[in-house]
Amino acid sequence: MDKLRVGLCGLGTVGQGVLSLLQKNAEIISQRSGCVIEVVRVASRTEKPQVDLAAAIFSTRIDDLVEDDSVDVIVEAIGGSNAALSLFRSAISAKKHIITANKALIAEHGVELIPLAQDKTLFMGYEAAVAGGIPILKVLREGLAGNTVSKIAGIINGTSNFILTAMSQAGDDFKTALKEAQDLGYAEADPTFDIEGVDAAHKLTIMASLAFGVPMDFSSVYMEGISTISAEDIRYASDLGYRIKHLGICTLDDSGLSVRVHPALVPDGQMLANVEGVMNAVKIESDALGASMYMGPGAGGLPTASSIVGDLIDLARGNTRAVPLVNQIDRMDIANITSAYYLRIPAIDRPGVLAEVAQILSVHGISIEAVTQREHRQNDVPENDWVPVIIITDQVLEFTMNSALERIQELGDVVGDIARIRVESPGVL
Amino acid sequence: MDKLRVGLCGLGTVGQGVLSLLQKNAEIISQRSGCVIEVVRVASRTEKPQVDLAAAIFSTRIDDLVEDDSVDVIVEAIGGSNAALSLFRSAISAKKHIITANKALIAEHGVELIPLAQDKTLFMGYEAAVAGGIPILKVLREGLAGNTVSKIAGIINGTSNFILTAMSQAGDDFKTALKEAQDLGYAEADPTFDIEGVDAAHKLTIMASLAFGVPMDFSSVYMEGISTISAEDIRYASDLGYRIKHLGICTLDDSGLSVRVHPALVPDGQMLANVEGVMNAVKIESDALGASMYMGPGAGGLPTASSIVGDLIDLARGNTRAVPLVNQIDRMDIANITSAYYLRIPAIDRPGVLAEVAQILSVHGISIEAVTQREHRQNDVPENDWVPVIIITDQVLEFTMNSALERIQELGDVVGDIARIRVESPGVL
Numbered sequence: 001m002d003k004l005r006v007g008l009c010g011l012g013t014v015g016q017g018v019l020s021l022l023q024k025n026a027e028i029i030s031q032r033s034g035c036v037i038e039v040v041r042v043a044s045r046t047e048k049p050q051v052d053l054a055a056a057i058f059s060t061r062i063d064d065l066v067e068d069d070s071v072d073v074i075v076e077a078i079g080g081s082n083a084a085l086s087l088f089r090s091a092i093s094a095k096k097h098i099i100t101a102n103k104a105l106i107a108e109h110g111v112e113l114i115p116l117a118q119d120k121t122l123f124m125g126y127e128a129a130v131a132g133g134i135p136i137l138k139v140l141r142e143g144l145a146g147n148t149v150s151k152i153a154g155i156i157n158g159t160s161n162f163i164l165t166a167m168s169q170a171g172d173d174f175k176t177a178l179k180e181a182q183d184l185g186y187a188e189a190d191p192t193f194d195i196e197g198v199d200a201a202h203k204l205t206i207m208a209s210l211a212f213g214v215p216m217d218f219s220s221v222y223m224e225g226i227s228t229i230s231a232e233d234i235r236y237a238s239d240l241g242y243r244i245k246h247l248g249i250c251t252l253d254d255s256g257l258s259v260r261v262h263p264a265l266v267p268d269g270q271m272l273a274n275v276e277g278v279m280n281a282v283k284i285e286s287d288a289l290g291a292s293m294y295m296g297p298g299a300g301g302l303p304t305a306s307s308i309v310g311d312l313i314d315l316a317r318g319n320t321r322a323v324p325l326v327n328q329i330d331r332m333d334i335a336n337i338t339s340a341y342y343l344r345i346p347a348i349d350r351p352g353v354l355a356e357v358a359q360i361l362s363v364h365g366i367s368i369e370a371v372t373q374r375e376h377r378q379n380d381v382p383e384n385d386w387v388p389v390i391i392i393t394d395q396v397l398e399f400t401m402n403s404a405l406e407r408i409q410e411l412g413d414v415v416g417d418i419a420r421i422r423v424e425s426p427g428v429l
Numbered sequence: 430m431d432k433l434r435v436g437l438c439g440l441g442t443v444g445q446g447v448l449s450l451l452q453k454n455a456e457i458i459s460q461r462s463g464c465v466i467e468v469v470r471v472a473s474r475t476e477k478p479q480v481d482l483a484a485a486i487f488s489t490r491i492d493d494l495v496e497d498d499s500v501d502v503i504v505e506a507i508g509g510s511n512a513a514l515s516l517f518r519s520a521i522s523a524k525k526h527i528i529t530a531n532k533a534l535i536a537e538h539g540v541e542l543i544p545l546a547q548d549k550t551l552f553m554g555y556e557a558a559v560a561g562g563i564p565i566l567k568v569l570r571e572g573l574a575g576n577t578v579s580k581i582a583g584i585i586n587g588t589s590n591f592i593l594t595a596m597s598q599a600g601d602d603f604k605t606a607l608k609e610a611q612d613l614g615y616a617e618a619d620p621t622f623d624i625e626g627v628d629a630a631h632k633l634t635i636m637a638s639l640a641f642g643v644p645m646d647f648s649s650v651y652m653e654g655i656s657t658i659s660a661e662d663i664r665y666a667s668d669l670g671y672r673i674k675h676l677g678i679c680t681l682d683d684s685g686l687s688v689r690v691h692p693a694l695v696p697d698g699q700m701l702a703n704v705e706g707v708m709n710a711v712k713i714e715s716d717a718l719g720a721s722m723y724m725g726p727g728a729g730g731l732p733t734a735s736s737i738v739g740d741l742i743d744l745a746r747g748n749t750r751a752v753p754l755v756n757q758i759d760r761m762d763i764a765n766i767t768s769a770y771y772l773r774i775p776a777i778d779r780p781g782v783l784a785e786v787a788q789i790l791s792v793h794g795i796s797i798e799a800v801t802q803r804e805h806r807q808n809d810v811p812e813n814d815w816v817p818v819i820i821i822t823d824q825v826l827e828f829t830m831n832s833a834l835e836r837i838q839e840l841g842d843v844v845g846d847i848a849r850i851r852v853e854s855p856g857v858l
Contacts, residue, residue, distance in 0.1 A: 021717050025577055031642055032574040032752050127572075133718035135572025142748070143556075143564025145461040146738030148454055213460055271724065274703060279858070288450050288735035289562035289725060295700065295858060296721030306717035309575030319571070319748040323461050429708070429724060 004037045004316045007065035007096070008056070009087060010077035011044040014101055014128075016051050017305030018075055022312075023054060029309065035316035037309075041068050045078075062087055066094045073097035073123070073315060075308055085109055092116045097320075099311045101128035101304050107202035110209070110216035114325065123320040125311030130203045131156055131280045133303030134296040135310060140210045140284070141323050147286035149211040152250045153424065156203045158278035158298045159187045159194035160226050160246040164234070164263075165276045168243060173231045186278055196225035197246065197261040204248035207282070208259045212252055213327040217259075222334040224262035233344060233419055236390045237265050240370055242342070243273040244421065251337075256330035258337050265342050265392075265423040271295075272424070283429055291429040335399040340369065340423035345389040345408060346416035353413045354389060360411075364404040367394040386415050392423060433466045433745045436494035436525070437485070438516060439506035440473040443530055443557075445480050446734030447504055451741075452483060458738065464745035466738075470497050474507075491516055495523045502526035502552070502744060504737055514538055521545045526749075528740045530557035530733050536631035539638070539645035543754065552749040554740030559632045560585055560709045562732030563725040564739060569639045569713070570752050576715035578640040581679045582853065585632045587707035587727045588616045588623035589655050589675040593663070593692075594705045597672060602660045615707055625654035626675065626690040633677035636711070637688045641681060642756040646688075651763040653691035662773060662848055665819045666694050669799055671771070672702040673850065680766075685759035687766050694771050694821075694852040700724075701853070712858055720858040764828040769798065769852035774818040774837060775845035782842045783818060789840075793833040796823040815844050821852060 006022075008015055022029065022037055030036050043059045059065070062083065065074050074091045076084055076098060084105050091098050098117065100106065106113070106126045117124040127137045131154070140149070155161050159181055166177040178195065181187035193199045201221040209216045226246050237244050242265035250259045266273040271293055275281040280298025285291050297303040314320065347353045354373065361368060370392040393401070401420070409418055435451075437444055451458065451466055459465050472488045488494070491512065494503050503520045505513055505527060513534050520527050527546065529535065535542070535555045546553040556566045560583070569578070584590050588610055595606040607624065610616035622628045630650040638645045655675050666673050671694035679688045695702040700722055704710040709727025714720050726732040743749065776782045783802065790797060799821040822830070830849070838847055 017717070021575055024716070025575055028577060028642070029575055032570070034750055134721055135568055138567065138572045139564055141461070142743065142746075143567045143739050144735065145742045146450055146454055146458055146735050148457060213457070271700070271703065274700065286735075287453070288446070288731040288738070290729075290732060292563055292723075292725030294721075294723055297719045302717040303719060306573065306575050306715075309717070310572050313574040314571065317571075317748065317750045319746065319750075321463055321746045321748075 001035045001316055001318070004035050004312065005040045005070050005072045006037060006312065007041045007043070007068060007071035007074045008039050008077065009043050009062055009065055009074060011042065011049050011051065012077065013301030014304045015044070015077040017301035018077065018308050019051060019053070021302065021305045021309050023052065029313060033313040033316035037312050037316060040070050041065055063090065066090045066096065071096060073099060073312065076100040076102060081105060088113050092120060092122060095120055095122065097123040097315055099125040099308055101308060103129040103199065103202040103206065107205035107216055107218040114322065118322055123315050124322070125314060126206065127311050128304045128307035130206050131282055132296065132298040132300060133306040134280060134282065134294050134298070135307065136207065136282050136294050137210055138310070139294060140207065144284065144286055144289060147288045149284060149286045150252055151285040152207055152211055152282060153272065154248050154280065154282035155245055155272060155275050156248045156280055156282065156298065157194055157200040157246060158280060159191065160200070161275065162186045162278050163195070164226060164229065164244055164246060167231055168234050168238065171231060174227060174229060195227050197223040200246065200248045200261040204250060204259055204261055208250040208257070209325050210323055211250065212257060212329060213323060213325055214257065214329055215325050220259065220331045222260035222262070226263055229263050230419070232388070233421065236344065236388070237342060240392060241268045242266060242423070243268060245272060247424065252329070255336055256332040258332040260334060263421055265421055267424065267426055270424070270427060271429045291427055293429050335402065337398050338395050339398060340395050340425065341393045341401055342421045342423055343391040343393070344419040345391070345414055346386050347389050348413040348415060349385060349387045350413070356411055356413065357389060357391070357408055360404055360407045361393065364400050366396045366400065366404055369394050395425070430464045430745055430747070433464050433741065434469045434499055434501045435466060435741065436470045436472070436497060436500035436503045437468050437506065438472050438491055438494055438503060439508070440471065440478050440480065441506065442730030443733045444473070444506040446730035447506065447737050448480060448482070450731065450734045450738050452481065458742060462742040462745035466741050466745060469499050470494055492519065495519045495525065500525060502528060502741065505529040505531060510534060517542050521549060521551060524549055524551065526552040526744055528554040528737055530737060532558035532628065532631040532635065536634040536645055536647040543751065547751055552744050553751070554743065555635065556740050557733045557736035559635050560711055561725070561727040561729065562735040563709060563711065563723050563727070564736065565636065565711050565723050566639055568723060569636065573713065573715055573718060576717045578713060578715045579681055580714040581636055581640055581711060582701065583677050583709065583711035584674055584701060584704050585677045585709055585711065585727065586623055586629040586675060587709060588620065589629070590704065591615045591707050592624070593655060593658065593673055593675060596660055597663050597667065600660060603656060603658060624656050626652040629675065629677045629690040633679060633688055633690055637679040637686070638754050639752060640679065641686060641758060642752060642754055643686065643758055644754050649688065649760045651689035651691070655692055658692050659848070661817070662850065665773065665817070666771060669821060670697045671695060671852070672697065674701060676853065681758070684765055685761040687761040689763060692850055694850055696853065696855055699853070699856060700858045720856055722858045764831065766827050767824050768827060769824050769854065770822045770830055771850045771852055772820040772822070773848040774820070774843055775815050776818050777842040777844060778814060778816045779842065785840055785842065786818060786820070786837055789833055789836045790822065793829050795825045795829065795833055798823050824854070
């Protein structure tokens with residue numbers, strides 16, 4: 001291929017990033033790809049903004065990209081679902097390759113779109129959909145292709161990580177930290193997608209699919225967000241040597257495939273515990289390599305453009321073979337996972353409570369790794385007749401933990417809802 | 430390509446790792462590559478060891494691999510220089526693709542071998558030569574191909590990092606830590622290549638070449654090892670909030686390309702500071718992505734095999750386009766780099782010494798970031814008439830620092846050799 005002609009759809013931060021990166025680094029991109037990559041047409045539903053379009057033709061009509069015979073590949077940078085989905089369908093019909101950063105679309109409609117593209121031997125690149133500029137899909141698909149992956153654990157939503165970092169460093173409560181994230185532009189006015197784990201679940205769907213060769217299946221991902229995490233849990237966890245992070249986790253073992261996003265206590269010594277602010281990081285455990293980790297900016301116009309241009313270069317190099325997503329692996333119900341747990345039990349401050357709790361855990365075969373009965377601190381709710389009992393358990397089946405928690409919750413001395421957060425197992429990274 | 434037929438040369442830990450990985454993960458490898466990858470012939474100069482060679486024919490004569498028409502690609506896992514170099518030359522003549530983990534060969538002879546292979550449109554894969562199983566060359570060559578790289582900084586020699594970690598954690602001196610590394614099999618009986626930076630310089634030569642598109646040029650790499658690092662420097666650095674790591678660093682700026690390996694003080698908060706033991710980690714700074722980092726096992730049979738099999742899969746997928754290594758960029762002399770410095774100045778314990786030192790630094794325009802005059806500790810040399818003056822400077826041209834150090838060394842009150850270690854600049858990762 002001597003020339004790759006790009007139709008760019010969308011001129012927000014990502015679209016502008018793609019334009020400027022292709023211009024700024026044109027020489028090295030052509031050297032590395034062996035091909036001139038040129039944006040020949042740009043479409044945006046809003047009026048043409050003040051950006052240098054070079055020789056590209058501008059339209060406000062998206063279909064112009066699809067109808068332009070000179071366009072080889074469409075870069076979709078409009079986001080959202082409906083318009084993008086319809087663009088994908090018509091682009092595939094028109095035999096255009098597609099590159100996108102649209103995680104929701106790939107996670108929720110990939111099962112339809114990817115085979116459509118493959119049937120016409122078209123390339124569909126979505127490196128930018130997961131972990132921004134970190135080339136994590138390339139690592140899974142190619143670099144580690146000789147490995148059987150057993151686990152992926154990642155911080156893949158920068159907004160949640162920013163909020164948890166702020167809560168941890170400044171002692172802010174959730175609402176204050178969310179407000180700060182919104183003021184800084186890291187969180188949307190309606191932050192639901194980020195803070196309830198939907199965005200992370202989209203990204204995890206895609207990683208799980210490539211790591212295990214299974215069809216995209218967003219609906220089976222277990223989701224918990226960070227809005228229930230309290231400042232006191234972060235403090236107690238810290239006292240015990242943990243940080244609370246929002247993780248996307250997939251594991252594959254004899255019981256099946258577990259794909260889930262939820263908050264977790266991560267031991268201080270683990271690299272993931274030290275990933276702060278809006279950074280993303282993904283840890284992969286695989287049979288040949290062992291534990292490896294990939295870290296970088298998970299969002300932003302230029303980091304996202306970096307991945308889109310990487311996909312364009314793959315297309316130019318002819319590195320377009322898709323991994324078949326055809327394996328059928330049973331999905332585990334969240335009740336069947338095994339995990340250690342952090343419990344915060346609000347209990348009347350009198351002798352015997354801890355014994356009752358320990359007795360129930362013991363009956364369920366749950367060992368206690370650490371326990372502390374906390375004094376109220378200055379900022380805690382000033383009720384003096386109860387204390388939070390903090391327990392870290394050993395590994396146990398979640399189903400068993402649920403049964404034990406029901407019993408503990410019913411104890412007369414337990415005066416409020418028990419907080420329960422999973423604890424990541426120790427690892428070398 | 431339906432079938433890729435491998436001739437494996439060498440049955441040490443790496444060769445055995447490749448054999449077992451190709452067998453164990455045959456199904457997913459063929460799924461991801463779209464091709465059956467089969468070892469058809471194995472050569473090893475020693476007698477056939479007790480490993481399952483499946484259907485492969487065994488020879489003790491290496492040339493049998495080259496002369497076997499059924500072999501498409503030779504995996505070189507014998508290491509060393511002479512035999513490997515001769516194998517590469519004859520393999521290229523016989524139109525065989527080559528995959529290797531041999532960093533010395535690629536760094537020192539790549540400038541001859543790579544164009545030879547390209548002239549015959551043969552693939553030469555050497556992902557395994559750098560950072561073991563971390564697919565760092567793929568990241569530089571493809572994932573970040575849209576970026577202009579400005580800096581690479583990595584912990585790329587596990588032996589040195591193990592020794593520095595042991596010195597830091599147990600307070601061992603260099604010799605004790607080296608002995609421990611040797612006892613555990615992390616260091617060779619003759620550890621020169623690892624501890625004097627030669628191995629790291631080989632790997633850095635290769636990374637610099639791919640990142641900047643320049644020919645491999647091992648001879649121009651500036652090299653300092655870790656044998657001069659003392660336990661007290663590690664302690665003083667720690668007190669000031671730094672760890673001492675052995676880094677491979679390339680930087681590209683208007684003054685040219687600097688490629689160097691040396692010990693450096695890394696601020697505690699940086700991810701690189703927390704990479705312990707035999708782990709490898711590489712940080713890349715580039716224009717679009719920003720700072721990103723890649724971490725994992727840097728050595729061992731299976732991690733190395735992971736990268737070799739990754740290269741085999743690239744070959745099977747047809748992802749074989751080499752980045753041209755043709756750019757001419759001036760190499761900076763080490764005297765022209767800019768860095769902050771840690772200085773340990775053994776000086777007579779009397780008033781006025783610090784003033785003299787500060788005066789010389791000031792005359793040279795060097796600002797002081799931190800200074801402490803240390804008491805001797807229990808394990809230090811028990812001479813009571815001198816103290817180590819510890820200084821961290823601001824950024825300055827190394828040439829200027831050298832001039833200042835010459836003057837300071839000549840002061841009558843300075844009673845021994847000044848230790849000087851570069852300090853890594855702060856960064857987001």
